[in-house]
Amino acid sequence: xxxxxxxxxxxxxxxxxxxxxxxxxxxxxxxxxxxxxxxxxxxxxxxxxxxxxxxxxxxxxxxxxxxxxxxxxxxxxxxxxxxxxxxxxxxxxxxxxxxxxxxxxxxxxxxxxxxxxxxxxxxxxxxxxxxxxxxxxxxxxxxxxxxxxxxxxxxxxxxxxxxxxxxxxxxxxxxxxxxxxxxxxxxxxxxxxxxxxxxxxxxxxxxxxxxxxxxxxxxxxxxxxxxxxxxxxxxxxxxxxxxxxxxxxxxxxxxxxxxxxxxxxxxxxxxxxxxxxxxxxxxxxxxxxxxxxxxxxxxxxxxxxxxxxxxxxxxxxxxxxxxxxxxxxxxxxxxxxxxxxxxxxxxxxxxxxxxxxxxxxxxxxxxxxxxxxxxxxxxxxxxxxxxxxxxxxxxxxxxxxxxxxxxxxxxxxxxxxxxxxxxxxxxxxxxxx
Numbered sequence: 001x002x003x004x005x006x007x008x009x010x011x012x013x014x015x016x017x018x019x020x021x022x023x024x025x026x027x028x029x030x031x032x033x034x035x036x037x038x039x040x041x042x043x044x045x046x047x048x049x050x051x052x053x054x055x056x057x058x059x060x061x062x063x064x065x066x067x068x069x070x071x072x073x074x075x076x077x078x079x080x081x082x083x084x085x086x087x088x089x090x091x092x093x094x095x096x097x098x099x100x101x102x103x104x105x106x107x108x109x110x111x112x113x114x115x116x117x118x119x120x121x122x123x124x125x126x127x128x129x130x131x132x133x134x135x136x137x138x139x140x141x142x143x144x145x146x147x148x149x150x151x152x153x154x155x156x157x158x159x160x161x162x163x164x165x166x167x168x169x170x171x172x173x174x175x176x177x178x179x180x181x182x183x184x185x186x187x188x189x190x191x192x193x194x195x196x197x198x199x200x201x202x203x204x205x206x207x208x209x210x211x212x213x214x215x216x217x218x219x220x221x222x223x224x225x226x227x228x229x230x231x232x233x234x235x236x237x238x239x240x241x242x243x244x245x246x247x248x249x250x251x252x253x254x255x256x257x258x259x260x261x262x263x264x265x266x267x268x269x270x271x272x273x274x275x276x277x278x279x280x281x282x283x284x285x286x287x288x289x290x291x292x293x294x295x296x297x298x299x300x301x302x303x304x305x306x307x308x309x310x311x312x313x314x315x316x317x318x319x320x321x322x323x324x325x326x327x328x329x330x331x332x333x334x335x336x337x338x339x340x341x342x343x344x345x346x347x348x349x350x351x352x353x354x355x356x357x358x359x360x361x362x363x364x365x366x367x368x369x370x371x372x373x374x375x376x377x378x379x380x381x382x383x384x385x386x387x388x389x390x391x392x393x394x395x396x397x398x399x400x401x402x403x404x405x406x407x408x409x410x411x412x413x414x415x416x417x418x419x420x421x422x423x424x425x426x427x428x429x430x431x432x433x
Contacts (some may be wrong), residue, residue, distance in 0.1 A: 014142025034160025062388030069380025071123025080370015095128025103185035139202035151299015161259025162288030169281030202352035210362035247418035256379025269397035290342030313414025358422035
């Protein structure tokens with residue numbers, strides 16, 4: 001081992017415990033990121049009439065999620081590639097600055113098009129900030145705690161999503177939706193920016209890992225290891241040519257279609273069935289908070305048993321929960337069904353990205369994860385268009401729940417057939433067996 005490599009290894013030790021202060025700062029950052037996206041989920045769909053939107057304009061209602069998904073998906077790809085070039089921290093800062101117009105556009109919005117524009121900035125904010133926090137935490141953790149790192153990141157983010165959805169529901173009743181979202185968002189962004197000077201760039205950790213990475217450490221024997229390094233060549237290879245990565249990407253799309261359903265159609269569906277703003281906030285909030293809390297466990301679980309079993313279990317539970325939402329008719333039953341959905345998301349969500357991280361060489365991790373996150377979050381746009389059109393055609397929200405359940409079931413079946421185990425330890429045990 002060269003002197004330079006020994007020095008880099010000593011300075012940039014991997015492991016959550018060895019990097020606890022920085023790991024904790026990134027965890028706080030992703031909590032703030034989750035608060036920003038979560039603040040809209042309960043308030044905007046149920047109070048759409050304040051922005052001039054008719055109650056059955058389902059397709060137009062979904063347009064604000066379409067704009068978010070298109071922008072976030074594309075910029076996930078850009079952010080990942082940029083972070084390998086200019087560093088994680090700089091992209092994180094750009095993401096927070098892009099978030100400043102969001103509450104201002106919502107506050108002054110004379111019509112729904114302003115909400116669509118606000119979600120363009122939300123897409124930029126979320127693509128740059130959330131992508132950088134999860135990439136940074138993977139950099140710090142190293143390959144032995146990758147699932148745990150992703151689980152912690154997604155857990156804190158989605159706990160924040162649930163808390164923000166519930167909290168802004170109460171604030172909107174007290175202050176009105178515009179003032180509630182304005183004050184909430186500006187406070188969160190000020191706090192995030194005040195903490196940013198203490199955050200270190202984690203690109204040197206990824207570079208140090210890449211210097212000493214052996215083939216078995218990142219599945220370098222897989223086809224991803226020989227993928228071309230050019231941006232667009234890598235995009236085509238990961239998205240279409242590699243069998244396992246292609247299946248993981250479509251799984252990401254499917255789970256975001258389900259999340260679009262919760263974001264757009266659940267509040268409308270539950271409102272039509274007599275549920276008030278606070279009850280809707282509890283139902284959508286329990287989904288997000290169970291999703292978030294359980295990822296502390298599910299990410300770590302996959303570091304022990306492998307990625308594939310938790311992912312498939314998650315798709316099964318998510319399908320079951322969706323069917324439950326469609327069949328039941330009471331607040332308590334909807335709460336239970338939403339909790340089952342949240343548990344399903346907790347099993348599949350962090351482990352899809354952990355599986356992709358397993359396959360990504362450290363030197364191009366940002367780019368590879370950016371490609372996966374492009375497809376995953378483009379699922380918001382696909383879901384908005386598909387579910388909005390289905391609801392508009394049926395003039396009801398219920399058929400979109402059944403449609404989403406079918407998509408999730410089919411996606412899980414695809415992964416069962418196409419995906420090989422990606423966790424290095426689990427793969428070795430399978431080979432020995």
